[in-house]
Amino acid sequence: MDIRFNGKAIPIQEGDTVASALYRAGQRIFTRSFKYHRPRGLLCCSGHCPNCLMNVDGIPNVRTCITPARAGMAVKHQNARPSLDFDYLAIAQQFDWMMPVGWYYKNFTNPRMWHLAEAQIRKVAGLGDPPPPDAPEAVYEHAHMQAGVAVIGAGPAGLNAAREAASQGERVVVVDDQPRTTPGDSSYTLLSRSYCFGLYEGNLLGVLQSEPHSGARERLVHIRAKRIVVATGAYEAPLTFKNNDLPGIMLSTAVWRLIHRHGIQPGTSAVIISNETGDSAIAAELRNVGIAVVATVPPSDVLEATGSKHVTGLRTRRGAFACDLVVMCGHRIPDAGLLSQAGAKLEWSAEAGAFVPTELPPNITAVGDVAHALVRAASTLVSMPNKRTFVCFCNDVTSQDICDSVAEGFDHIELLKRYTTTTMGPCQGRMCQLQAIGICARETGRAIQETGVTTSRPPNPGVTLGALGGARHHPIRRTPMHYQHEELGAVWMDMGDWKRPRYYKSAQTERESILREYHAVRQAVGVIDVSTLGKLSLKGRDSGKLLDKVYTNRFSDLKPGRVRYAVLCDEAGIILDDGTISRPLADARGYNTGDPGGTRSVAPSVSAGTIDDFFITTTTGNLDFVEQWLEWWLAGAGWDVQINNLTSALAAVNLAGPKAREVLSALTSCGLSNAEFPYMACRNAEVAGVPALLMRIGFVGETGWEIHYPAESGEHLWSALMDAGRPFGICPFGVEAQRLLRLEKRHVIVGVDTDALTSPYEAGMAWVVKHDKADFIGKFALGKLESAQAQQSLVGFTMNANQIPEDGAAILVNGALAGRVTSARYSPAVEKAIGLAWVTAGAAAEGAQIEIRVAGAPVRATVTQRVFYDPDGARLRM
Amino acid sequence: MKRSALHRWHEKAGATLAEENGWYVPLRYSNAEQEAGAVRGSVGICDLSHLHEPLSPYARFLIAGPNTRAVLSKLTSLNLDLTKAYGSVAHVRSLVTRHELGFLLMIPRDYAESVWESLLHAGEEFHITVFGLEASRRLEA
Incomplete structure (x- = not known):
């Protein structure tokens, strides 16, 4: 049974901690100090001090004195090169005159010099190394x-x-x-x-x-x-005297622990520093295990400890004593x-x-x-300034440093703490706080109560970042068709918690795969999973009222069986979200012919909606916000509206392309002709035997249907569409192709092409604001914005040369910054790179020439307000 | 046929699936008696999503056995002394209700697999088991 210390086998016994096993095996130096690389040994044996921090099984800064030793543990020293016994960085002590308290504040006033020094200081000082990236x-x-x-x-x-x-x-x-x-x-x-x-x-x-x-x-x-x-x-805190940090100088409680918990004799001859006169309890303990007690001296008589890598004696006013153990009966x-x-x-x-x-x-x-x-204060002795009397063991702050800091004006205890970093190390002040306060009080001539105590803040002691992070339970949202996408070769992207297919790998390169998806939609038929859209159902006779209040356009007059584009603004007229709102058809009794997926026959409770029902879609990322926004404006209004979040309950796909009608007609008895199912209409119908809400809308610019249906039939309907579409060359398409397709149609994506300052007027969507309706959110601000001169506008552009700017690229007019690109892609329809951009009012005219920074160099582009593809929307109505 | 959000997971785990009220349901993964025994001895989870109302945004899991609370307490700060609580389970807003065998979890459907995996991970130290409907019926009997 043993542990490995720097590769060497160290035997362990029952009840051993890592530190006790090492001590028994003869190890006396456990660490090298933070700044001067002085040797440090066991001090508290109770997990309070920084003297035994080591790397255990790859984890730095483990308090070895309270870590049970387990066979096979790999223990390594830290912060000493090449070894604990010989650390060449101990040379730092000879240069302590160069490194007074706050020396880096004083010396590295030039930022460039500091950056050079920083890396070196980090190597010399510091508390071990984080585990390497490839560590298990x-x-x-x-x-x-x-x-x-x-x-x-x-x-x-x-x-x-x-x-x-x-x-x-x-x-x-x-x-x-x-x-x-x-x-x-x-x-x-x-x-x-x-x-x-x-x-x-x-x-x-x-x-x-x-x-x-x-x-x-x-x-x-x-x-x-x-x-x-x-x-x-x-807990017991150390006493301060010159060289009080030498290995072999321990707190009495540490000595007690080594003797009683681990059966270790921590020396042969000891000097006890205690205020207690006569024979102290610890003296009896020492004698019991055969340690000679050379002397017991009061703290006020101690001059200095001697020794280089271990204590060899104690010089006192009563004479010098040779010893290999100094027991400090410290402050409690x-x-x-x-x-x-x-x-x-x-x-x-x-x-x-x-x-x-x-x-x-x-x-x-x-x-x-x-x-x-306990009234067992060793003494309220406060040490005099000395460059080898350590107050803070963690950060090597001496009594000299504290006195110097006070002299420099850092005389408030909180300032003193921040300037010297005393109490800020791994022990968080346990070992040093009282001494620092005492010295500060003496040097400023204030009482200790008046000097006060620094604030204790959690975490104390420190906590590993891994523990704060916890288990890897990052939530993932999957649509009902997730594994079908995977089988089709989806390359995933994250959208909030959602996983969405960015594209499906169908060709050698990403670009080819995306173009293949693009051409399928433009020339045949494509299908995209849009289950991530937010989906809300509104029931109750005041639903239309609520929508009129919250959205900028009017919905109370939306005819059953119709869909309308919807934009939502805040009180300042800023666009917050967009989507569609549909009003399902009602039957003769005024009842809906079925909610999306209302499974009429199975679930009458769901289909018992009325003509007042609406169905809202929101953008993927804004669902929670929109739901809360509606609830907020509904609260207290006294209106009859029930909002139901159906996002997780429904799957949704968008089937689009010139062959979409033919594919869909194979799966539904619902009439799909332009007369029966015109553009911007909605119908409830079964598709492949699944009750669904169909909307004829066209984000990608082709004839198409968005189909919402129960999530538990997600895979079934997707498979049915793929099967029915196979003769027509159906192709699933991902977010990237969708973004290209919509860009050619100049459709705006809220949050991509708009930001926290965008109103519908600047975004070229004035038509979505209906000023002739009663009060609605943003009405006042939108009224002002309508008549105001827009500072900037969202415009389209085509690149003159064949280069594609990155999203966010800067726009220049006459060399001056005049805007930024929000979206840009190569457009197969235009055969050039196209995009959307914010430009200043002066550069927004049709045909205006702008420059866009591409790979560091300006490239010319032409502004256009026109839609790049099918400007009349003829293809949507085919 | 309707599929629970965990349908693919069940398939991968080698579950014996059957049809029940138009749904695919996992009857057992290995042996119903062993599954029930493992639940009685420690803890197990079962997918009961097929018991849901039409158009429900939730998947339903049953977690049962003596170590149920120990597993759940690793994933939620909810007070499990309550009979019903709504809050985060494995970082997902969920509804937790007492059940005669343990707790019933209602998890938004699209997070179902994520939470299911988190439950299995948190339960590793208790040798958590998955159990099918056959075992759940034995436990209820």
Whole structure:
């Protein structure tokens, strides 16, 4: 049973953490410090300090002192080259005069110099390397829990509180960060190896659990609790003296842990630094395991520690002592970060020598050491300025740095924090905060209470990004015909959550495949899946009123059996969405002859609509907005309208091309002639035995029908169309061909050719605004816009040379910027590149010459207001 | 014949499909008794989309077994103590209702496969099983 450390086998024992196994095997230097690359060894052994961070199984910055060792783990040191024992970057210490606090603010005032230096500094400093892109992806997940009481910390006080709450019938969750599992008590749920990194509004706790099961590395648990008991205890913070960061100088709690948890003897001869006079408890512990206690000295007497890679002695006012272990009985600080996040106040207690929480918010309680700070302050000793006395172990901030910063004017504790970065490293202030506050108070001559404490913010401790991201459950929306597209060779594109075929791979190249689809629609027949369109049904006698209010054109007068183009604007007259609105035919009783897919025979409840019903389509991306917009304007109006979102319930296809009628007539008894089913009409009919709503509309500019029908028959009807269309050369077409086809017809796509400032007037769609109807949304603004001189217009253009600009390309007139391209494609009908563009009013005239930037160079183009293909729409009415 | 949003998934998983009220339904994937046993022992999911009303935008799943809550809690923050809740399940707005065997999920049809896959993924640690109508009838009996 062993782990690999830098490739070497290290034996592990039952109950070992990675750090304890390494320590037992003789490892003393665990990390190299952030800035000076000084050797650092175990300090806290409780997951609070930055001294044992290593790369474990490819994950950087793992706190090895609380990570259980598991056979086969690959552990690597970080931030030291070539090794922890010999790190050539330790030379940085010799140049500390070049790197005073804030040195990069002072030296790299030139942005170019900073960019050069940045890369180098990042290599020297920093906290390990992120996993390489080709590293196997670790599995992370989320979970949610609701609890009556959540207890943070499984110490004696926490477990007491948990048992008490459980005995009152509460559902209790206990969160603890230590690797042990507390002996069983089934009255509560224990999340071990879990730490709470934040307390959020509404008593929401963010908890990170390591290895919740064999299949996952970390689990982020969201706990919503009625009551939270904080039992995080107190932690010990180091003392400050010269060379206080040498390996072999440990907190007393760390020594205790090594002895009792791991059976390790952390030295042979020890000096204890403690305020306690006489024989301290820790001295007895040391002697019990055979460590000689050379001396016990008070912190005020300590001058410096000696040694280069490990402590070899301690110089004090009482003399110098040789030793290989220095035990610091440090300040005991309530771990009150969560309480502070909950809104509690932290007040300085001179008696406890610490900031203690007061004024707890309701439903938050604190028990144990976090609430009752121990009067075991080692001392309130504040260190004098020294370049080798480390206050912040994470970022190598010395007492000299803190004093210098105050002298430079950064004398507010929050400014001091940001300038020196003390409290901003992985320990988030646990090791350094009190010392920094103490020095700041002394240097500014203010009281500690007045100096105050920096704000605790989640996440604390840090959380891996993978855990925040959670499992890869990105939602995907598939239309009912998804797998048929796949079988036809669809090349997919994402549209929001939707997957849509961009084109079907039918030829060698993408361009050929798309052209093939294009020609099929123009010359024979094509079919496209438009199930992603938003589909809303409106029922109730005031439906027409609502539509008149919300859309710019009029719908109350729409005759049954007809379809009308619909544009929706906001109060400022900006186009928000477009689509179609149809009014299905009614029978003699005034009832609809069937809702789309109303399955008349099967579901009378659905077909029991009346003549007042309408059916709206919206653009793919705007459905949710349009639905909410309609609901919003309906709210409080007292109108009889029911809005029903049928988007997921219905599949839809658009069958288009000169042969569309012949294909469709093979599948339906519905009359399709121009007399029976004219352009912009709608009918309910069965197609291939499936009840459907058919609309004769023409986005792509050919005779065609949009067919809406129940999603569960999605594959059936698609197959029927493909079968019936085969003799006519039917071809499925994707979004790319559709965009080309519509561009030739100069049809605008809202959100592509329009933006957040586009009104119907500028977009050349003045005809969709009906000013002669009663008030509607945007009426006032549209009235103003109608009479105002448009600043810019949406125009068509053809390229003079055979080059295709990119969407968004800049337009120049006489060398000055005069607009941008919104859509451009090569048009087989025009045999040139064509497009739509926004241009300034002066450049919008028919035949105006503009220049468009293509691949960095201006290319000439001619403005046109004409439709590129079939301007009279004759083909739509064939 | 009407097809649930998971029709292709069932086919790929080797389900035995049958016709019921004009729908293709998955009777079983392997052995109904084993499927029912796996659900009783841990957790399983079943596609009940054929039980829907005409023109419904929802697919219907049943999730059942002792580890039902543990699986669902990995995908939703909804309070599963309620009898009915509407909110995000695997990032998809869904309706969750109590059912005698577990919970009934109503998922917008076009997200059905995505959520189904997420349930299977979240349930891996519990060896989640898919079960057909035969097993569901045994469980209800």
